[in-house]
Amino acid sequence: MFQRRFEGFSQQQQSVIAAACDGMQQRAARSLDQGAPIAAWFGAADRNQVFLKLRMMQNVIQDGSRTVTFVNRTGKKIGVTHTDVYTKHLNPVGQETPLQGSGIVAYAFPVDRRYGDPGPHSTVSHVGSGMRIYLNDVFFTLDPVLQAATIYHEMTHKVLATNDHCYDPVACRMLAARNSAQALDNADNFAHYIANC
């Protein structure tokens, strides 16, 4: 698995995050099983396309030369609004949103999407040597499956350049049924898929 670095967490919190990474790794392995519930979360999307993305995630998760840094943002502010994290609209200085009470669990910053959809040619080069995942205290109130799914969610933003079209299982299943291409671009569809594996 990738190396894990921690900034600002207690030993106990580090153990929780490490356990969530282990859980994610096991689920990511199962996500490639032929019997995995692809249709529920990605609708009629081409299975080869889905598996291509799942394998890209699996490759990063398994890569011991990569580092993922987890950053404790509890009590801090975010300089972009929740939905704007992926549209790169920075708020003016002084208009940061406090994370406390925001309901935000975790976030990551957008990858460069100039090269379009990830695929055999763009692969994961835009991730660079490491990535940072920012966690709010809400993360530690989630059950272990959702903690694993949350980390996977954030990693899809980095590895697959996913967006946030909608959240929560009901909305994600509806999106899969209605627009499988968009489901395949939605971080939470991947998160709920992995929670289901």
Ligand SMILES: [Zn+2]
């Ligand atoms: Zn997201």
